[in-house]
C-alpha cells in the first residue's frame with residue numbers, strides 16, 4: 057500500500073511502479089485530507105480516514121507512506137497491527153513542526169502556510185511545490201511534473217490534513233511499533249530535515265527491526281526525485297524482513313534471447329569501446345595470483361569476443377580453455393580469432409552443457425549481471441566445478457549508471473536503464489546452494505564522458521543498452537531525450553559527465 061503525502065496525489069508514486077510491480081502487488085490511493093479535491097463520504101477525521109484506507113487494503117500489507125502518508129502508515133501499525141506486515145516512512149517526520157530540539161518545519165512558517173491555504177489554496181499549493189523540490193538537482197523538471205497534478209480547490213479537506221501534520225506526535229510511539237520499520241530520509245530535504253536521522257535512531261532505541269537510512273542527492277520529493285534508489289531500499293528492506301517473493305516475471309528465456317541477439321550484433325565493434333570491461337577483467341585476473349593450482353580446464357563464462365582467452369592461456373598454458381557465451385555472434389567472432397587448445401560453446405550460464413565436476417577454474421567478467429536467476433547460476437557452478445575448484449567473477453550492482461537513471465527520472469517514469477540484482481540477492485542464493493562458499497566485494501568505477509551521447513553510443517556499441525523486462529515498448533520522444541540530456545548536464549564536474557559502475561568482485565570456492 058503506497059500512501060502519498062499532503063498536497064499531492066497517488067501519481068507521485070508512478071515512477072517506482074516499473075521497479076516494484078515485477079515483485080509486489082501495489083495499491084495506490086488518493087487520500088482525502090492530502091490530495092486536492094478528494095473527499096470522504098464520512099466526516100473527515102483521522103480515524104475515519106484510517107478505516108477507509110484499511111477497507112481498500114489486503115488483509116495484511118506493507119504500508120509505505122511518503123511525508124504525511126508516512127505518519128498515516130505508522131498510525132495504521134499502531135491501531136491495526138494485525139493488518140500491517142511492515143511500515144516504511146519516506147521523508148516523514150514523526151512530529152512535523154519543530155519542537156524544542158526536535159528538528160522540523162518552523163512553527164511560524166507552518167502557521168503562515170496554513171493561513172495561505174485558507175486564503176488561496178491553489179497558490180499555496182504552488183508555493184508548497186517549490187518547497188518540495190528545493191534541494192533537488194532538477195527542480196524545474198520536477199515542478200513541471202508536479203504541476204500536471206489536479207489542483208481543484210479543496211481548502212477545507214486540505215486544512216484537515218494540515219491539522220494532522222500539526223498535531224500528530226509519534227516520537228514516543230515509534231518504539232512500540234511491533235512490525236519491521238524502515239525510515240528513509242533525503243539528505244537534501246528542506247521540509248523534513250535529514251538531521252532527524254539521529255533523532256529517530258535514538259527514539260527507536262533497541263527496536264531490533266527498526267532502521268533509518270538517508271539517501272544522498274534527493275529532495276523531499278523522493279518518489280519523483282530518486283525513484284530508483286528508493287525502490288532499491290524498499291526491495292532490500294522487504295528481503296531483509298523475509299517477506300520477499302519474486303513475482304511471475306515475463307519469461308526469462310525470452311529476455312535472454314534479446315540479450316543474446318544484442319550482444320551478437322555488437323561482436324565486431326565491442327572491443328573498440330570496451331574500456332571498462334578491459335580494466336575490470338584485468339583486475340579480476342590479478343585475483344588469480346593468490347591461487348596456486350594449475351587447472352586442467354578453464355571456463356571463461358560469458359567470454360564475449362574472447363579477449364581474456366589470450367591472458368588465461370598465458371597463465372595456464374597446459375589447460376584446456378573453454379569459452380562459453382549465450383550470444384552466437386560473440387562465439388563466432390571469438391572462435392575465428394582463438395588459437396589451438398580452445399573450445400567454444402554457445403550456451404546459457406544458467407544451464408551449462410558441461411559434465412558435472414569437469415572444470416577447475418571459472419573466470420567470468422561482467423557477464424553474470426545478465427543472469428536473472430542466481431539460484432540456477434550458482435547451482436550450475438556448484439555442479440560443474442571439481443571439488444577444490446574456483447570461480448572468480450565480476451558483475452554489476454544496482455547502482456550502476458545511477459546518474460543516467462536519475463536523469464531519466466527527472467523526465468518520465470519509464471525504465472530506461474538496465475537494473476541489476478542487489479548483492480544481498482546473490483548472497484542469499486549462494487547461501488542456499490550446497491557445496492559452495494562465496495565472498496563478495498564491491499568497488500565503484502567512475503567513467504567520464506564529454507557528452508551524454510558518448511555514453512549512450514558506447515552502451516549501444518557494447519550491446520548493453522536497456523534490456524530490462526519492464527522497459528517501455530516503443531520509441532522515446534525527442535523531447536524526453538532532450539529533457540534527460542539537460543538533466544544529466546547538471547552533473548557535469550570539471551568538464552566531464554560521470555557514469556558510475558557498481559562493480560561486484562566475487563570468489564566462489566567449491567568444497
Ligand SMILES: C[S@@+](CC[C@H](N)C(=O)[O-])C[C@H]1O[C@@H](n2cnc3c(N)ncnc32)[C@H](O)[C@@H]1O
Nearest residue numbers: 319333358359360381382383404405421423426
Ligand atoms: C559485457 S560482455 C563481457 C564479455 C567478456 N567477458 C569481457 O569481459 O569482455 C557480457 C557477455 O555476457 C554474455 N552473456 C549474457 N548473458 C549470458 C548468459 N546467460 N550466459 C552466458 N553468457 C551470457 C553476453 O552475450 C556478452 O557476450
